[in-house]
Amino acid sequence: MQTVEKLTDTLKNNRLKITPQRLMIFKVLENNTSHPSAEEIYKKVKKVYPSVSFTTIYKTLETLRDLGEIKELTIDKDRKHYDPDISVHHHFICSDCREIYDIHEAFTANIKLDDSLRKDFSVSGFQISFFGVCSKCSNSDRF
Amino acid sequence: MQTVEKLTDTLKNNRLKITPQRLMIFKVLENNTSHPSAEEIYKKVKKVYPSVSFTTIYKTLETLRDLGEIKELTIDKDRKHYDPDISVHHHFICSDCREIYDIHEAFTANIKLDDSLRKDFSVSGFQISFFGVCSKCSNSDRF
DNA sequence: ATTTGTGCAAAACCTTTGCATTGAC
DNA sequence: GTCAATGCAAAGGTTTTGCACAAAT
Numbered sequence: 557m558q559t560v561e562k563l564t565d566t567l568k569n570n571r572l573k574i575t576p577q578r579l580m581i582f583k584v585l586e587n588n589t590s591h592p593s594a595e596e597i598y599k600k601v602k603k604v605y606p607s608v609s610f611t612t613i614y615k616t617l618e619t620l621r622d623l624g625e626i627k628e629l630t631i632d633k634d635r636k637h638y639d640p641d642i643s644v645h646h647h648f649i650c651s652d653c654r655e656i657y658d659i660h661e662a663f664t665a666n667i668k669l670d671d672s673l674r675k676d677f678s679v680s681g682f683q684i685s686f687f688g689v690c691s692k693c694s695n696s697d698r699f
Numbered sequence: 700m701q702t703v704e705k706l707t708d709t710l711k712n713n714r715l716k717i718t719p720q721r722l723m724i725f726k727v728l729e730n731n732t733s734h735p736s737a738e739e740i741y742k743k744v745k746k747v748y749p750s751v752s753f754t755t756i757y758k759t760l761e762t763l764r765d766l767g768e769i770k771e772l773t774i775d776k777d778r779k780h781y782d783p784d785i786s787v788h789h790h791f792i793c794s795d796c797r798e799i800y801d802i803h804e805a806f807t808a809n810i811k812l813d814d815s816l817r818k819d820f821s822v823s824g825f826q827i828s829f830f831g832v833c834s835k836c837s838n839s840d841r842f
Numbered sequence: 843a844t845t846t847g848t849g850c851a852a853a854a855c856c857t858t859t860g861c862a863t864t865g866a867c
Numbered sequence: 868g869t870c871a872a873t874g875c876a877a878a879g880g881t882t883t884t885g886c887a888c889a890a891a892t
Contacts, residue, residue, distance in 0.1 A: 558873085568892095571845090571846085571892090572845055572846075572847090573830055573839055573845085573847060573891050573892070574891075574892095575846095575847060575848080575890075575891070575892080577847085578847085592865040593881095594881080594882080605843085605881065607848090607849075608849085609846085609848065609850070609881095610849090610881090610882080611847095611848070611850080611882095611883085611884085612847075612848055612849070612850060614881095614883075615847075615883095615884065616847090620858075625765075627775065630725060630774060630775070630776045630828075631773060632773070633771065633773045633779060633882085634880085634881085635882095636776060636881085636882085648820050648822070650820075651823075652758070657700060657819070657820070659816065661816065673791075673802065673804065673829075674836050675834075676828070676833065677791050677793075677800070677829065677831050677832070677834065678830040678831045678832045678833075678834075678837050679791070679829050679830070680830050680831040680832075681796075681830045681831070682827055682829040682830065683828050683830070683831075684826070684827050684828075685773075685825060685826050685827075685828065686816075686820065686822050686824075686825045687822070687823050687824045687825065687826070688820050688821045688822040688823040688824070688825075689820070689821045690820055690821075691818075691819050691820065691821075692794070694821050703857085711867095714867095714870090714871085715872090716865080716866050716867070716870090716872060717866075717867095718865075718866070718871095718872060718873055719875080720872085721872085736856095736871085737856080737857080738856085738876075750873090750874075752873065752874045752875070753856090753857080753858095753860085753873085753874090754857095754859085754870075754872095754873070754874060754875080755872075755873055755874070757856095757857065757858070758858095758872075758873085759872090761858095776854085776859095778856065779853085779856085779857085
């Protein structure tokens with residue numbers, strides 16, 4: 557996602573309106589690496605704008621996704637998560653605490669799209685989901 | 700997933716009961732590479748057992764997953780899909796028709812778990828989701 | 843003034859659960 | 868006879884939608 561400042565320009569260029577609620581959602585997402593769910597964003601925005609609705613959260617997230625500013629993550633079986641980091645990277649989800657961690661690793665360069673794959677599919681991207689238990693949870697398991 | 704025959708033994712060994720509904724669900728899943736959703740399984744079972752319920756479908760899928768016989772796929776943002784092929788492989792989901800295809804490719808061998816990754820996480824598995832449009836859909840787009 | 847965004851309430855979905863009944867063993 | 872499975876209805880949780888009103892441009 558761009559900076560909030562640049563993002564407001566992008567909205568203007570698309571004849572979209574800049575509202576306090578939206579600005580707050582942008583601020584919550586800016587530099588956010590916690591992969592929040594809609595509810596987590598809602599709760600944070602609600603602290604500043606108590607009357608904000610889920611409708612606004614979902615609509616704004618949809619708008620940001622359509623602008624290509626954020627990515628909707630389908631990795632948690634229970635709910636969607638949102639990622640303002642649209643660069644190529646992958647995720648680890650802890651089966652215990654459900655937290656999602658970023659994985660920026662060099663090995664991803666080793667994934668070459670095979671010709672047979674190219675023939676059958678027009679691949680626009682891929683995403684690796686790692687499963688397991690994070691060190692925080694595996695440590696606490698010992699006690 | 701094992702063959703239906705072997706699966707019945709596994710159930711017996713776990714003191715689980717073999718019912719006509721379950722057998723039908725097993726048959727629907729056996730050698731099924733279409734990654735069906737619960738509803739798709741429900742519809743097929745319903746043709747033979749019209750009074751079958753979603754409860755039975757979901758409960759049986761849960762049992763099979765807990766036995767390690769099938770995998771629950773979190774790749775489609777709208778619903779879960781079920782895969783009786785528990786061998787290591789990956790998937791391509793068409794953003795147009797939502798169909799999920801298997802990807803069995805040699806390049807997956809190139810993914811080595813980095814030491815830094817091993818240090819922070821106890822990785823039990825990973826799964827690559829490819830996104831894009833399948834050839835069926837990209838062909839039909841032309842008309 | 844126009845047009846988009848907001849928020850409420852309700853709906854739409856998918857999935858799970860409580861419970862009485864049925865059926866497998 | 869015992870215990871697990873089934874099926875119904877209801878509930879739960881997430882996400883979407885219709886619509887009137889508010890706010891941004």
